[in-house]
């Protein structure tokens with residue numbers, strides 16, 4: 229057993245943070261380690277672990293190298309510029325549908341990547357990432373590498389963003405699998421975990437259990453089991469605890 233003190237500010241960091249119009253990104257993101265997931269595009273970066281897993285997913289699905297990164301991590305200034313430029317060229321309705329408010333974009337977390345099928349001209353705001361072919365294979369295998377298609381048509385009323393077949397968000401394994409199997413968007417995942425404390429059996433035969441710890445004060449002490457575990461803030465009011473190796 230190990231003891232640990234969690235501070236309220238840590239709610240704002242980790243692979244499961246919810247960032248949307250109601251939950252702006254937290255200052256705790258300042259110490260992000262960013263690296264390029266794709267060696268041919270060194271200027272496009274992601275958080276280190278998300279980058280490694282995106283590259284592994286691309287190598288597993290895209291031997292011809294036809295899937296290209298379009299937009300990864302963005303600073304506040306870059307998100308503001310994209311918002312301003314889209315507003316000026318496309319108008320307010322389009323911008324609100326497809327561009328998140330500065331401070332409320334998943335791209336500012338370093339956990340989201342827009343992808344496109346390679347072409348002479350790639351639309352920066354709405355890249356072409358079809359359902360079939362190599363993109364379809366990428367989409368099907370994504371949860372095994374911890375990625376979800378973040379904005380789906382039937383969840384638009386919950387996410388506040390229109391369907392975006394090109395936008396993938398790293399949440400980690402087993403969360404991507406659980407969200408996919410139970411048809412949940414990230415907005416729904418916290419309540420699901422609090423109600424079900426789900427157990428997920430992984431491809432390697434191991435299983436893991438996900439539970440939720442509400443943050444009740446400015447800090448809280450907790451005891452971690454000896455098993456391999458991971459904590460992530462939810463950017464709402466608590467932490468997800470994932471413990472590997474438990475029997476279902």
Ligand SMILES: [Zn+2]
Nearest residue numbers: 340341342395
């Ligand atoms: Zn995006």
